[in-house]
Amino acid sequence: MAARNEIKEVLGDIFAGKILYDEPMSLHTSLAVGGSADAVVFIENEDQLAQVTGRLREKEIDFYIAGNLTNVIVRDGGYRGAVLLMTGMKEVGCEYTPQDGYVMSALAGAALAKIVSRSVAEELTGLEFCAGIPGSVGGAVWMNAGAYGKEMKDVVKAVSILNTDGEKKTMNREEISFGYRRTSFPVGTIILGAKFKLEKGERSGIKERINDILQSRQAKHPLEFPSAGSVFKNMPGQAAGKLIEDMGLKGMKAGGAQISSKHANFIVNRGNAAAADILGLVELIQIKAKKERGVNLETEVVIIGED
Ligand SMILES: Cc1cc2nc3c(=O)[nH]c(=O)nc-3n(C[C@H](O)[C@H](O)[C@H](O)COP(=O)(O)OP(=O)(O)OC[C@H]3O[C@@H](n4cnc5c(N)ncnc54)[C@H](O)[C@@H]3O)c2cc1C
Missing domain, CATH: 3.90.78.10 (UDP-N-acetylenolpyruvoylglucosamine reductase, C-terminal domain)
Known part of the structure; x- marks a missing residue:
């Protein structure tokens, strides 16, 4: 049986959301390349995610967790299995408590642009370095995305995950090891969302730092063409x-x-x-x-x- 039909059969009775079959990934990657995935599943909430991944695992159908696909190259032969797009899980919230201070919470699919603009609205500083990075919270945490001297590790307070047994867990910052564009989450871990520890700042200063970064990106990066950002990791002392x-x-x-x-x-x-x-x-x-x-x-x- 063709993979698309198998996925249709396996998910048909449990998933009422949007699924596209034989979908060209070039329509979804920031590089605008990539052959077709057997299915692209638009995940909108945790329950859907748990059900879909549980069923795909049970039937041994491969799946790939994706955010905004701004750091992924899909080869021309496409992906055999289901690509689960997390961008429908996008709520962002902020709270202040005397013991934790200012904390922003964001679901994995929220765009970094959204948490940056929320930080401006709330007058919270710490996320300015994310300005202009076109990814999602999940992708950025997974990659330990960074720019202008800061990385996700500097602001992450906790990450909620779905492990390969389908259990939901919260990992504190200290339990996660972050490296240069990598993290220590076990293979197959799905990031559900993250909490960021921020500081109270002044709106004008926050805005100015964001604008400086956006201008610097505009000047240095070829933003007029599709890309996936930096292709290679820098070496110590050598760009x-x-x-x-x-x-x-x-x-x-x-x-x-x-x-x-x-x-x-x-x-x-x-x-x-x-x-x-x-x-x-x-x-x-x-x-x-x-x-x-x-x-x-x-x-x-x-x-x-x-x-
Ligand atoms: C113009 C441009 C500029 C960029 N500038 C920067 C920069 O300055 N700094 C930088 O670090 N990056 C940069 N990037 C790369 C990219 O935007 C970041 O790495 C971003 O964080 C990736 O997020 P995403 O949602 O697009 O992830 P995707 O590309 O969808 O996925 C990246 C990886 O994360 C995994 N992943 C995604 N979501 C989840 C999840 N919820 N749970 C588990 N795993 C997940 C995927 O499986 C994949 O391995 C740039 C890209 C472009 C196109």
Whole structure:
């Protein structure tokens, strides 16, 4: 039985929400590349998530948890199984208690832009560094996203998760190990939401820092083309973009993909790029970095799916 029919049968009687079958992932990834997933399931709440993942696990159907898909490259052969999009779980709230101070809570699918604008509205400081990162809370926590000297680890107070046994748990900041664009959550953990510890600030100052960051991003990043942000992790003391530039690869094209002529650690889709074009450039950079500089360039972007 074709996978789409199997998923239809398995989820049909328990899930009343939106599912798209044989859905091109190029319509959902920020890079605008990627073949079709057997199904894309739009998750709107925790109960749905628990039911859907429980049933898919029971039937041994693969699934992939996604936020805004701004850090993922899906190969041209697409994804066999179901991509569960978390962006429907997006509530954000704030509270103050004498023992915890100012805490913002956000469900995993909430856009970082939403928590940033909420922090302005509440006059809370701490989340300015997220301005301009196009991801969701779940994706940002999972990746320990960061910019301008700060990372999620600096503001996360607690993370609620669904573990692989389908149990809901809350993990405090101290129980999670955060590294450079990585976290220690066991494979298969689903982030349901996070709490952020913020400080009271002044609206004008918060706004100014956000505007400075947005302007700096506008100046440095090729925001006019689809991308997945920085493709490679920086090395200690060495920026990946500078290395790529020094190797003379800035501006190089493959099909519809290009190593950005504005920022060499971005690979952009100049129109009709295939994932293979992007991945061809990724490989070329890695081979050259190894051969000419003895450097193993590790991708920051996550690559999934079939060739
Ligand atoms: C123009 C541009 C600029 C960017 N700038 C930055 C930057 O400055 N700093 C930075 O760190 N990143 C940056 N990024 C990359 C990206 O936006 C971030 O990594 C972001 O946090 C990813 O969030 P997402 O919701 O898009 O995650 P996705 O791309 O959907 O997923 C990323 C990873 O997280 C996992 N994941 C997502 N949601 C969950 C969940 N609820 N539970 C468990 N796992 C989950 C996915 O399985 C995947 O492994 C940029 C991207 C673009 C396009």
